[in-house]
Amino acid sequence: MSAETRVEVGPAADFEDGDAELVQVGRAEVGVIKADGKFYALRNQCPHDGGPVCEGKVEPRLVGEWGGPGERVEQEYDDDQCIISCPWHGWSFDIETGKHIGDDRYVLPTYEVVVEDGVVYVNAE
């Protein structure tokens, strides 16, 4: 990755889990988020109404499993799936793929994040 195609975000050590930092990548505002120890970058514009999705809550996805006829659906938080929810209307996206959790035709563009020498960069390409 050349210096021209990446945008510096800041020291990785400045991020705690759940922190988000907004950076400009080309014409797009991008949210760089640390969740569960990993970095993600998503476009900060909800495809629904343009809301600042990266300023929303990051949390594990609530999933349910049906035990069979007459059984309640057992719900639990899946620590392997992280979602981010737009603070305006609650549209939720998989933080890794950017896909809406209810309809994967809606996709939030994602960006590659690299940490080099303790500094976080977003790949602009």
Place this chain on the structure above:
Amino acid sequence: MIDPSEHLVVDCDWHYADTFTQVAPYMPEPWKTKFQKSGWGGTGVKQNLSAFFPASTGNRFNYGKIEREFSEYPDGGDDKQDIVEGMDHLDIDVTLQISHLILAMGGISADDRRVEAFVEGYIDYMLEEVLDPDEGIYGLAPMPYHDIDASLDVLDRIEDEEAFVGVVMVTAGASPPLGNRKYDPIYERCEEEGYPVVYHTGGSGLDDYVRAGYQDMIETHTLGFLESNMSQIVSVACQGVAEKFPDLEIVFMESGVTYIPGLVSRINEEYLKRSEEAPLLEKKPGDYITDFYFGTQPLEVSARPDLLEVCFDMIGTDRMLYASDYPHWDFDSPSVITDLPMLSDEDRKNILGQNAVEVFDL
């Protein structure tokens, strides 16, 4: 006299004043987390009630997923400045204020004067502190319609007030339905004064309508508001309100648009078979309905574009009024109208503002 300390004493009704904060750490997952995210601190409901044990499945907190200001109805309430800032945020020039609290009036069964008293105070408060035609902030006066005389008193109160441009009839819980002759004096007076009647759905009775026992808000919110508007549309159309009061402007608010073609089709089908039961009608009931005005929110942007096009075509873009429902959690920005590909720019302008200017004589 005996000494209780020497005898068995059984108190059969002691209430431990537990709080959710105390109990939550002991709850199993995922309920512990659901509670902790439920926004209980900002509900505006004290006694430590929370969105975890909501009074209704109309639980808009989404377990705390949305943190946007006002998704939780803060204790302090709005003031004029909040409206000005909201209008600026959404690029809105003129707004018609509807009381949030009055939407629950349908849940009141007591035969007292609480609704009238609230409306009386609300109107004076709004005139004194909030409404301001110079800044485009107008109001719609709630009708305490269970009492016709009280409703006419409200109309007396506002008739010289430029800031009120119409009335609100809450559709949830209205009994008898709002096409009943009982309400004729209200309609007659509104027609005389040039006040459109805005039928607004409401949250009261959400859990009793159609299916008691829904579990989540997604269920009640899909049908609850819709059902209360649909049932009143059928009554108003079939009982001939539009024939009795031909100059009365009729507006239905807050149920989206996709239900209307289905309702029109069904009511016309019934009319073909039982026309004699609606003797005041000079045309099919569906033709009256498509002469009513409809607020667009919450517009079903998820619908197939060709369905949305049919809906707009049946209702008529001259009969649609942009509504934001701001600051409620599911508000619509003006972009839901401006982004619709099948509309002409003229249609967009009409829906966003021009139709309302004509209906409400702004």
